Structure formats: structure tokens, C-alpha cells
Amino acid sequence: MKSKFLLDSKQRRKLKFENKQVVLDWISDLDNGLVFENKKMGMSLKYFAIVDEKNNFQYDTFGIEEREGNCVSVVLNQKDEICLLNEYRFMPEKYFLSCPRGFSEINEDRLQCSLREVAEEVGDFEVIETIDLGQFYQNTTFFITLIGVKLVKIKISNVEIGKNQESEDICGIGFYEPDAVKQMIKEGKIECLITLGALMRYFAFVES
Structure with missing residues (x-):
């Protein structure tokens, strides 16, 4: 059975060192409000601000967008x-x-x-x-x-x-x-x- 581990910076370096062929599919582009995107899975996590009717900031959150065909x-x-x-x-x-x-x-x-x-x-x-x-x-x-x-x-x-x-x-x-x-x-x-x-x-x- 497959298992999982937390892919923190230390584990990412270890993974890439042990297998240089590994390609991580998730990319980040916070400058454009993109927390993560995985084109292979057709999924992205986008960063949003929630405001009230007077445009006052309430809180920040994220939304998960997937392909329409799921x-x-x-x-x-x-x-x-x-x-x-x-x-x-x-x-x-x-x-x-x-x-x-x-x-x-x-x-x-x-x-x-x-x-x-x-x-x-x-x-x-x-x-x-x-x-x-x-x-x-x-x-x-x-x-x-x-x-x-x-x-x-x-x-x-x-x-x-x-x-x-x-x-x-x-x-x-x-x-x-x-x-x-x-x-x-x-x-x-x-x-x-x-x-x-x-x-x-x-x-x-x-x-x-």
C-alpha cells in the first residue's frame, strides 16, 4: 500500500537528492494569487480576500478550483x-x-x-x-x-x-x-x- 509524508523543505530536498527524476507537479505563483496549481490534476488553490458591502476587509481565505469534468x-x-x-x-x-x-x-x-x-x-x-x-x-x-x-x-x-x-x-x-x-x-x-x-x-x- 502507498503511504504519505509531509513534504516540507527538508523532505523536498531529500526527495530530489535521492531521485533526481522526480518532478513535483504543484507550482506556486502568489504574485498572481495562485497558492498552488497542478495542471495534471486540473486543480488550483487560489487566494482570496473577503470584504463587506463597504469594501472593508473581513478575512483572507482560499478556494479550490477543479476541472469541470470531475x-x-x-x-x-x-x-x-x-x-x-x-x-x-x-x-x-x-x-x-x-x-x-x-x-x-x-x-x-x-x-x-x-x-x-x-x-x-x-x-x-x-x-x-x-x-x-x-x-x-x-x-x-x-x-x-x-x-x-x-x-x-x-x-x-x-x-x-x-x-x-x-x-x-x-x-x-x-x-x-x-x-x-x-x-x-x-x-x-x-x-x-x-x-x-x-x-x-x-x-x-x-x-x-
């Missing part, structure tokens, strides 16, 4: 069971039950992002149907860009943990009856807010 997917199999991954997240270093999701690549729309991430994280499948379930903000304190929600119904015959899943730090893939997923939510077993938002969109869609 997407989370509610994946159903041919029995209408919901797919949940048992996936390790480095922040805050624990496993989560989560829906497939990911960063879009350059010039990739939400549906393309969704289908690619499902292929990478779930496995080989045949698409039965896709439906746009809308979008939401991950966090209204820092996030500037909406994340899309797609319903992806698939025909899948064999679910195994392969190399793709191992590289994504996924140790389990399961398909669950909707009532079982609701019970997991009730019991606090699903803690990922992006997953909870996507599932809420899905349940509102099917129950309306």
Missing part, C-alpha cells in the same frame, strides 16, 4: 444492486465505502470521466444505461467547482481485485441491495461525503 458515479449491476468500493484514502488515512469517482483528464467530459473511472475501479463491463443525476458542491467553504453525478447501469459477470484496483488502493468491491445501502448510511458505515451526496441524488431520482 465526476462521481452511482454504479448499478443488472440486478439494480449498488456498487461500493472499499477504498483507502490518504486523507485521513483510512478505508471508506465509496462510489467510483475521479479527476477528469484534459478535454474529458463528465460521462467520459465516469466510464473511464468505472472501468479502472470496478472492471470490465457492458454499459446498459447512463443517466445524468445532476451535480453538487463537495464543500461550500472552499470548493468553487461543481462535481457531476452519473448513474451508470452495467452488465458485469466477474468482479475481482486486479492490478488496476490495487494501484487505486481498492481492497474490495461489492454490489448491495438499495435497502442494505440505506442501512449502512443509517449506521454511519458510509462516511465519504461525496458518496453520500451521490447516493442521495440517486435515491431521490428512483423514489420520485
Whole structure:
């Protein structure tokens, strides 16, 4: 399993000394209000000042801007069971039950992002149907860009943990009856807010 360490100035020097091929993707340009930017991930942290109606300074903060194509997917199999991954997240270093999701690549729309991430994280499948379930903000304190929600119904015959899943730090893939997923939510077993938002969109869609 991959791990993380704080990349302070000492660790940056050590990392570059031990492996001169390492390229750090985050750049900073505070002169233009850019705290950090990562073009590969399509993400930037921008520096802002908040003022009142008379233009009096209140406080400074930052906003996270991402690519428009980022997407989370509610994946159903041919029995209408919901797919949940048992996936390790480095922040805050624990496993989560989560829906497939990911960063879009350059010039990739939400549906393309969704289908690619499902292929990478779930496995080989045949698409039965896709439906746009809308979008939401991950966090209204820092996030500037909406994340899309797609319903992806698939025909899948064999679910195994392969190399793709191992590289994504996924140790389990399961398909669950909707009532079982609701019970997991009730019991606090699903803690990922992006997953909870996507599932809420899905349940509102099917129950309306």
C-alpha cells in the first residue's frame, strides 16, 4: 500500500537528492494569487480576500478550483444492486465505502470521466444505461467547482481485485441491495461525503 509524508523543505530536498527524476507537479505563483496549481490534476488553490458591502476587509481565505469534468458515479449491476468500493484514502488515512469517482483528464467530459473511472475501479463491463443525476458542491467553504453525478447501469459477470484496483488502493468491491445501502448510511458505515451526496441524488431520482 502507498503511504504519505509531509513534504516540507527538508523532505523536498531529500526527495530530489535521492531521485533526481522526480518532478513535483504543484507550482506556486502568489504574485498572481495562485497558492498552488497542478495542471495534471486540473486543480488550483487560489487566494482570496473577503470584504463587506463597504469594501472593508473581513478575512483572507482560499478556494479550490477543479476541472469541470470531475465526476462521481452511482454504479448499478443488472440486478439494480449498488456498487461500493472499499477504498483507502490518504486523507485521513483510512478505508471508506465509496462510489467510483475521479479527476477528469484534459478535454474529458463528465460521462467520459465516469466510464473511464468505472472501468479502472470496478472492471470490465457492458454499459446498459447512463443517466445524468445532476451535480453538487463537495464543500461550500472552499470548493468553487461543481462535481457531476452519473448513474451508470452495467452488465458485469466477474468482479475481482486486479492490478488496476490495487494501484487505486481498492481492497474490495461489492454490489448491495438499495435497502442494505440505506442501512449502512443509517449506521454511519458510509462516511465519504461525496458518496453520500451521490447516493442521495440517486435515491431521490428512483423514489420520485
